[in-house]
Amino acid sequence: MRGFIEFVVRFKNAITLIVLVVMSLSFMSIGNLSDLGGFRAVIVGSIGWIQSVFAWIPNPVALKAENTALRELNLQLAVEAARSRQAMLENATLRSMLKLPAMTDHRLIAADVIGKTTTQQRNYATINMGRADGVREDMSVINDAGLVGIVIGASEHFAVLQLLINRDTRVSAKVQRTRVDGIVQWEGENILVLKNVPRTLDVRVGDRILTSNYSARYPANIVIGTVRMADDEANTLFRRIVVDPSVNFSTLEQVFVVDAKPNPERLALERRIDERTPGRIAP
Amino acid sequence: MATKSSIRSSEFASNPNIRFVWYGVVALVLSVVHVVFLRFLEVSSVTPDLLLVFTVWVALVEGQFTGMIAGFLCGLLFDVVSTDVIGTNALAKTFAGFIAGYFYREGFAAEQIGSSRFMFIVALAALVHNLIYNFFFLRPMQTSFMMFFLQYGVASTLYTTTAAVFPMLYTNRKKE
Structure with a gap:
């Protein structure tokens, strides 16, 4: 017995360490909050209360x-x-x-605009449909608002459009209400102008402008825009008719290519006449 | 007044019962302070372990045996108030007390605590403490032990060692 006591005294630190480690591991094996029941819940509640008392102190x-x-x-x-x-x-x-298919008899090829410029003199857009999808040069392009432009080049899977807001674009147009004809041209920013309309003809602010039946390149009756201003041009016999385009080109995202090409015989004839009579504006 | 204070001081030094009651009160206050107020000193989820510093203090003043028991009880207390798994802090702090107790030299407690040696002992004890604690803390998780230990264990060791500067300076001034 004495030997045992001497042993314990001699190795008391090591024995204490072992006992405490065993106790700790035992506690760990019993585990969690619920195992200790109400006692720990009271302590956790009290600590929570103290924490809530000092909760107003901000912690940066x-x-x-x-x-x-x-x-x-x-x-x-x-x-x-x-x-x-x-x-x-x-x-x-x-x-x-x-609702678009009801507006035209032609097949429509849906496309997404994947690139465009709308701030230059010659504005173009690129779409994600090309020859493989049936898109060809000279096909016109529309969206739900109206006329967007015309295809001027197509590769296998992409096509480039010349937009209505391009200084090279000219569209034969008519006033929906009075059937008065003219040529629509872009004059920069968001301004289209209906040209060649004599002073005597009836055009009013708010009139709708559509593509004309005379146009060789664009299908008839596609909306181009609405008349914003109709004044008499100074020193001429014509009126100055400013048209707001119906298409918002700055937010252009989806378009339809109208699967209809102009009659090549008609185009060839008109080109021949153009060459012979310089200054004539082709419809 | 000075006489009364010195009588109290000698009573504290000579009467182990008073000392141990006092240690208990300090441990209780420190554990509550740790849980309630140390969030204000939190840096990237790391806080200094005041109870560990206290365990090392007790081990250097009372010896390895008392240091281990103090570590065990402090850890147990902290486990209870902090909703940690009961036994993890107790085990880690028991080892911290055991390590710190190796540096115990009878009658030289103030010299040890009032010098940079105290910080070294705290750093060593904290390192061992964090190794053990993180091992049990990470056991049920998929996290890499080494990465976690390097990120939190070492940071906690450094922060705890930094906190040990205050008792060191206090004891140093008192000694002078």
Whole structure:
């Protein structure tokens, strides 16, 4: 017995360490909050009460972290809101486009605008449909709002459009209400002008301008725009008619290529006449 | 007044019962302070371990045996108030007390605590403490032990060692 006591005294630190380690491991094996029941719940409740008493003291580090987290969340929500708005707009556009086939007898080839310029003298757009999809040069392009332009070049899977807002574009047009004819041209920014309309003819603000039946390149009765201003031009016999394009070119995203080419015989004839009579504006 | 204070001081030094009650009160206060107020000193989720510094203090003043028991009880107390798994801090702090107790030299406690040696002992004890604690903390998770230990264990060791400067300076001034 004495030997045992001497042993314990001699190795008391090591024995204590082993006992405490065993006790700790035993506690760990019993585990969690619920195993210890009400006692620990009371302590946790008391600590929680003390924490709530001092909760009014701001913690700058935690506030900074929370602020950063909220900023990130805000950014994510802003992106989601923008996506949602974009989806709604796309939805509305596509819904109105569904009505398009009724507006024309020709087959329509749906395409997305994948590139465009709208701020230069000669504005073009690139679409994601090409020869493989049936798109050919000289086909006109429309969307739910009206005339967009004409195809001037096509590769296997892409095509380039010359937009209505291009200084080289001229469209034979008519006033829907009075059937008065003229030539629509772009005059920069968002201004189209209906030219060659004599002073005596009836054109009013608000009149709708459509593509003419005389046009060799564009299908008839496609909306071009609405008359914003109709004045008499100084020192001429014609009127100055300013037209707001119906298509919003700055937000152009989806278009339809009208699967109809102008009659080549007619085009060839008109080109021949053009060469013979310089200054004639082809419809 | 000075006489009363010195009588109290000698009573504290000579009467182990008073000392141990006092240690208990300090441990209780420190554990509550740790849980309630140390969030204000939190840096990237790392806080200094005041109870560990206290365990090392007790081990250097009372010896390895008392240091281990103090570590065990402090850890157990902390496990209870912090809703941690009961036994993890107790085990880690028992080892911290065991390590710190190796540096115990009878009658030289103030010299040890009032010098930079105290910080070295705290750093060593904290390192061992964090190794053990993180091992049990990470056991149910898929996280890499080494990565977690380097990120949090070492940071916690450094922060705890930094916090040990205050008792060191206090004891140093008192000694002078």
